[in-house]
Amino acid sequence: MHLIIGGKWSSTWTMRGWLACKLSGLDFSTETLFLSRPDSKARLAEVSPTGRIPVLIHDGMRITDTLAIAEYLWELAPGSDIWPADRPARTTARMVAAEMHGHFAEVRAALPMNLIKRWPIKDGVPSNVKLLDRPGVRDNITRVEAIWRETRRAWGADGPYLFGERFTFADAMYAPMASRLRTYSVDVAPDSQGYADACLGHPLVLEWISGAEDQAREIGREAVAAWP
Numbered sequence: 008m009h010l011i012i013g014g015k016w017s018s019t020w021t022m023r024g025w026l027a028c029k030l031s032g033l034d035f036s037t038e039t040l041f042l043s044r045p046d047s048k049a050r051l052a053e054v055s056p057t058g059r060i061p062v063l064i065h066d067g068m069r070i071t072d073t074l075a076i077a078e079y080l081w082e083l084a085p086g087s088d089i090w091p092a093d094r095p096a097r098t099t100a101r102m103v104a105a106e107m108h109g110h111f112a113e114v115r116a117a118l119p120m121n122l123i124k125r126w127p128i129k130d131g132v133p134s135n136v137k138l139l140d141r142p143g144v145r146d147n148i149t150r151v152e153a154i155w156r157e158t159r160r161a162w163g164a165d166g167p168y169l170f171g172e173r174f175t176f177a178d179a180m181y182a183p184m185a186s187r188l189r190t191y192s193v194d195v196a197p198d199s200q201g202y203a204d205a206c207l208g209h210p211l212v213l214e215w216i217s218g219a220e221d222q223a224r225e226i227g228r229e230a231v232a233a234w235p
């Protein structure tokens with residue numbers, strides 16, 4: 008299996024696709040396609056029928072879309088950590104993953120993921136309040152907090168993640184959201200902050216973040232902090 012990913016500091020969807028592959032426990036190789044280069048569009052068109060990544064190449068197929076990739080991997084590795092074992096929990100996990108997949112356009116646009124940047128970077132840079140006050144952003148964050156709270160209340164008693172002890176693909180879907188809280192110093196309720204910290208502290212998430220740090224060293228911190 009071969010997974011095409013983007014720059015680790017900013018590519019939310021390929022972070023989720025990579026986490027899905029890791030959670031499946033299956034072997035896979037990766038290839039990085041930086042999205043900000045002059046030839047990126049042409050290269051994307053070559054590798055992905057949708058012109059978007061991640062794309063998982065396996066068994067003669069090019070599987071696009073993070074949710075489709077997660078479901079494909081679940082079929083190959085049922086019982087892996089992708090989804091919870093219990094059917095009602097698994098259904099909830101699919102619901103909250105789908106909500107992340109389809110909603111929250113405002114927060115995505117206003118607060119793009121950047122695992123290297125911290126905002127405000129220094130005095131004189133416009134405050135994060137301006138970003139948070141854009142239409143829909145605070146409502147998005149309130150809904151994300153409710154999802155985390157309700158899911159953890161129903162399923163999370165035995166551990167720090169949405170479904171308790173095991174970090175599943177539902178957590179992978181929300182890891183970029185947790186990173187935005189950190190990057191943009193967003194104030195949330197203590198339980199939301201606790202979950203976000205646990206999510207960002209998971210070994211697989213730390214491995215991805217450490218890859219982002221490596222890329223920042225290679226490319227230059229200022230350059231990666233500036234994009235997007």
Ligand SMILES: N[C@@H](CCC(=O)N[C@@H](CS)C(=O)NCC(=O)O)C(=O)O
Nearest residue numbers: 018019020021042059060061072073
């Ligand atoms: N719905 C897709 C979204 C994939 C997506 O938008 N990927 C971004 C990278 S994170 C992309 O390929 N953008 C193309 C571009 O910026 O030109 C999924 O779930 O995988």
